[in-house]
């Protein structure tokens with residue numbers, strides 16, 4: 001049974017205590033820290049998964065998950081939700097194509113981009129297409145990272161389903177993809193010319209040190225699962241990871257409300273920029 005509004009989710013004091021123990025043990029076993037995820041959403045989703053597997057206590061469900069590594073893996077993957085597609089929210093990619101990337105390419109010969117929480121790579125490949133269209137063969141580097149290693153393997157392969165490419169402009173689809181059939185399904189494989197720009201590796205946004213020196217960071221539809229404190233820390237970490245003039249690109253439902261306090265400008269909806277003069281201002285102040 002679906003519980004979209006959490007209406008039928010029981011929350012007795014005993015279950016709440018049981019959930020706390022579930023979180024502690026899950027962290028010990030897997031390193032995944034659910035404290036940094038939104039409480040209600042996480043509680044609801046795990047309760048629903050436990051109930052579907054026939055359990056009425058979180059800790060019993062954890063014992064069941066712990067008996068089998070692939071079962072635990074599947075649980076973490078489902079919790080992480082890997083939904084993605086290329087050129088997700090095309091109007092935002094239009095701004096990337098027409099405004100953000102041309103601006104960055106005026107200042108720098110080759111760009112360093114990070115797709116954080118990249119899932120199976122649809123976003124990273126979309127950015128690779130735009131960069132290749134605007135400034136081909138300049139040695140751009142696009143790093144795709146995710147907490148989930150299974151999706152990273154898929155990203156490396158660069159093979160997409162028809163639903164992933166539905167927003168790809170027909171010209172790009174023709175130019176950058178090889179269409180083939182596998183087990184009766186039509187699939188689209190990205191051209192090696194795009195793969196040359198891309199590198200994928202595991203990274204947990206909540207606990208790993210952040211790589212540095214990016215002109216563009218896309219982190220879209222990832223932080224929606226995190227608590228307000230975790231989001232705040234991530235926005236500050238991204239700020240440090242950007243070069244002056246670099247942009248942070250967020251998802252359709254995501255905003256930084258007090259972006260000015262961190263130091264960002266907000267030149268376009270869903271795009272936050274570290275000011276060009278940041279280094280100069282910092283030098284003057286010190």
Ligand SMILES: C[S@@+](CC[C@H](N)C(=O)[O-])C[C@H]1O[C@@H](n2cnc3c(N)ncnc32)[C@H](O)[C@@H]1O
Nearest residue numbers: 080082084117119146147148204205220221222
């Ligand atoms: C909904 S997908 C977003 C994919 C892509 N950015 C997009 O907008 O289409 C969210 C991704 O965030 C990843 N994720 C969740 N928690 C994470 C964490 N702590 N660190 C890094 N990635 C995480 C998930 O594994 C999942 O692949």
